[in-house]
Amino acid sequence: MPEAVHYRVSMLRPHSHLFEVEATFPAGPDVLDAMLPVWTPGSYLVREFARQVQDMSAMGPGGEPLAVQRVDKRTWRVQARGHTVTLRYRVYANELTVRTSHLDGSHGYFNGATLFLYTEATRGLEHLVTVDAPAGWRAFAALERRGEAFAAKDYDELVDSPFEVGPHTPHTFTAAGVLHEVVVWGDTVPDTTRLCSDLQRIVEAQARMYGGLPMRRYLFLVYLTDKSRGGLEHKASTSLLFPRAGLQNARGWEDFLTLASHEYFHLWNIKRVKPRALVPFDYSQENYTSLLWAFEGGTSYYDNLFVLRAGLMSDNRYLTRLGETLSTLHATPGRKTQTLAEASLVSWVKHYRPDEHSPNSAISYYLKGEVVAALLDLELRRATDNARGLDDLMRLLWHRYGDESGVPEDGVEAAASEVAGKELSAFFDRAVRSTEELDYSVFSHVGLEVRFRPRESSSDKGGTPPPRVKGEVRPRGWLGVTTKGSATIATVLEGSPAQEAGLYVDDELVALDGWKVDAAGLLSRSEDKSPGDTVRLTVFRRDRLVEVTVTLGQKPSDAVWLARVEKPTDAQKAAYQAWLGAPWEEPG
The missing domain is CATH 1.10.390.10 (Neutral Protease Domain 2)
Structure with missing residues (x-):
């Protein structure tokens, strides 16, 4: 039986934020190249974890010191001469996110990609981890326990099993x-x-x-x-x-x-059924696929749906949340610029690296992917007279690719057409491969229609109909910016009056028409005016006082809600119940 790779992780000085790691690799090639991943699966951004590694040293099987040379940003080379090699190093961990690692006086949390060096020669071997923790702390991980060690069947499983160490009392069910x-x-x-x-x-x-x-x-x-x-x-x-x-x-x-x-x-949808482009993981660089919309956006569709199916959310509440998602989509000009397939492919440089222009140039594959998954579910139900839906597609993918062989780039579309019993290329051409507005007519299958209204305030997320008001509703003025902090412009939306007039990101608000104004006041006072009105904005731009005159536009109707049709057919009522598992309620 081949030897295993052994790690010992110590955190006896937690206030230093330094994990102390010892990695022992069994006898193998004459030259050992030990590497750290540049990214971690599930988070599609090159994060350069090796930048936090310090104090690297190496020794042979008898404890004798060996020379270790850093040959690139993530690789350390040792002249092993076929013998066992132990590397000792420390990793700075003071970033508390789900993708990184964190150590302080209250706990230690680490993702394998940030801590565990690997070699290509030993990547398929068993990997064992022993944790030395402060008194009173326990180590938790999903890996099998083998005595004092945690055992992973290979490096991929190790990277996929984060550790939490601390004085915790677990809860179980x-x-x-x-x-x-x-x-x-x-x-x-x-x-x-x-x-x-x-x-x-x-x-x-x-x-x-x-x-x-x-x-x-x-x-x-x-x-x-x-x-x-x-x-x-x-x-x-x-x-x-x-x-x-x-x-x-x-x-x-x-x-x-x-x-x-x-x-x-995600236990099914990406951890086991995954894009073929991720099989096997290449930890050295980006792994490109145009299918992230199906694996992340599709999962976003199901996250609310399963809270509903668990009886923890009403169908009306579910429709409100779906309307909020639609509202966010329609408030993002980038939907007209970037396709869903491209958003998936370039997540490495777009989704995880947003800037002030991102709303104008990009769309989230989580966001639009959720909407497209909902439309695909309804399209499948309509095509099969409610006999099949997205659940059937997910089960088909699980049956066909649950062995982790990987879904080809055209695999989701091919499987969807198989479930529908007809070719769905027109649906995917529009929803995934173009920047056309989505076709919402399929909501009529379940007795719903998509409606639009202006937002009532900056905190209005959509999802609900407009409030009932007496008299005629006056059109409101629109500037076309988002703000950050108390007085700074964060984004100037594409094609907006602000962009046409020459307002810039990071302009610091001073006054509107000569009156002091903050970020909240800017938006509300703009809406108090009418489309076509002119306002004079005074801002600091790179510490220089600048005055900009803006002709306001009309506030767009980008708040979306799903309305029940007034006279649903029995077929629509039945389709609604089959979709959400709740009986149709007449609109009140």
């Missing part, structure tokens, strides 16, 4: 016959019994769709922070970052459940 563990850092969850119960219901709803779970144990790592939010999926675990205050209210709790639902659904 069983769902679909599988033990689930919940470890929380940062604060106390207000109601852990409810948390486990709600997660259990979501897990069981997803397991029902696929006929069981694909792993023997699962670990939720939950990080409660001041304001950060995010998640990263793994093959038998997930890391969830969420604002602690959000769990104190109904909307925040709902948001947390959709986040957990999203990452859990």
Whole structure:
């Protein structure tokens, strides 16, 4: 039996934010090149993890020192002469995100891609990890325990299994016959019994769709922070970052459940059924695929849907949230510039590196992908008279590619056409490969129609009809900017009055028509005026006082909601219930 790669991770000085790592590679080639990934699966950005590595040294099987040479940004070379080599190094970890690593006096969290060197020769071997933790701390990971060590069958499994180490007391529940563990850092969850119960219901709803779970144990790592939010999926675990205050209210709790639902659904959709372009992972550079919209956007569609199916969200609430997603899409000019396929392909330089121009030049494959997945679900239901839907497509992909062989670039479209029983190239041409506005007519199949209105305020997310007001609604003025902080322009929207007049990003607001104004006041006072009115804006631009005259446009109708048709047919009512699992309610 081949030897394993052994790691020992120590954190005996947590206030230093330095993990101390010892990596021992079995005897092999004369020259050992040990490397660190530049990215981690699930987060499509080159992050250059090797920049945090320091104090590298090497020794042979008898403890004798060996020369170690850094040959490029992520590679260290040792003249091993066929012998066992142990590398010792430290990794600075003071970035608390789901993609990186963090060590302080309260805990240690690390992703394998940030900490564990590997070699191509040993990548397929078993990898064992021993954790030396401060007194009173425990190590948690989804990997199998073997004595004091955690065992991964190969390097890919190791990278896909984050560790949390700290003085935590885990919470557990069983769902679909599988033990689930919940470890929380940062604060106390207000109601852990409810948390486990709600997660259990979501897990069981997803397991029902696929006929069981694909792993023997699962670990939720939950990080409660001041304001950060995010998640990263793994093959038998997930890391969830969420604002602690959000769990104190109904909307925040709902948001947390959709986040957990999203990452859990990735157990199938990308961790096992994945683009062929990611098989195997190339940790040295970008891995390009045009299918991220299906794997991330499709998962975004299902995250809300499974909270609904678990009985934790009403169908009306689901439609509101879908309307909010549509509203965000229609407030993004980049939907007219970038296709969904291109957004997937260039995520490495666009989605994870947004700037002030991103809303004008790009579209999120999560955002538009969710909408396209909803439309595809309804298209499949319409084509098959409700006999099949997106669930059937997902199960077909699972049956065909669940062995991790990888979905070819045309595989999703081919499988969808197979489920529909007809060619769907026209749907994919428009929704995925063009920048045309999406065709929402398919919502009529379930008795709904997409409607638009102007936003009532900067905090208006859409999803609901306009408030009922007496008298005629006056058109409101529109400047066409977003703001940041108290008085700074963040984005100037493409084709807006602000852009035409010459307002710039980072202009610092001073006054409107001679009166002091902040960011909130700028937007509200612009809306108090009428389209065609002229306003005089005074701003600081690179510390110079500048005056810009803007002729206001009309506030766009980019808040979207899904309205029930007034006289639905019995077929529409039945299709609605088949889709959302709830009986049709007449509009009130």
